[in-house]
Amino acid sequence: MNNEKNNNFHKLLLDSLKNPFVFVDINHKIQYMNKIAKTYYKMGESLLGASIFDCHNKNSNKTILEIVEKMKNGLDEELITDNKKYKIYMRAVRDEDNQLIGYYERYEPPTKI
Numbered sequence: 001m002n003n004e005k006n007n008n009f010h011k012l013l014l015d016s017l018k019n020p021f022v023f024v025d026i027n028h029k030i031q032y033m034n035k036i037a038k039t040y041y042k043m044g045e046s047l048l049g050a051s052i053f054d055c056h057n058k059n060s061n062k063t064i065l066e067i068v069e070k071m072k073n074g075l076d077e078e079l080i081t082d083n084k085k086y087k088i089y090m091r092a093v094r095d096e097d098n099q100l101i102g103y104y105e106r107y108e109p110p111t112k113i
Contacts, residue, residue, distance in 0.1 A: 017105035021089050024052045026102055084110055
């Protein structure tokens, strides 16, 4: 697959997700939003290139910074929300040298008892 087709394939794959997907780089800038994220979040596509801290409250920003520090030290994923509607995890993205290049939130339905 050539590079252009490969990039389009990845976009189609991420756009097929039923939950919002937002990739944030190590400088906390929003670099990618899938199709549903662009409609799910109030400011939509205008968030691309913005700081993730502009979209969250003070407590959430503190949590993000704490988790990113853990990710820099090897953490791959941490649960950040667990309620009746869903679980949300913050997940690390690493390059070929295992260096942290960013992160995203991963949604999961609640566990049924």
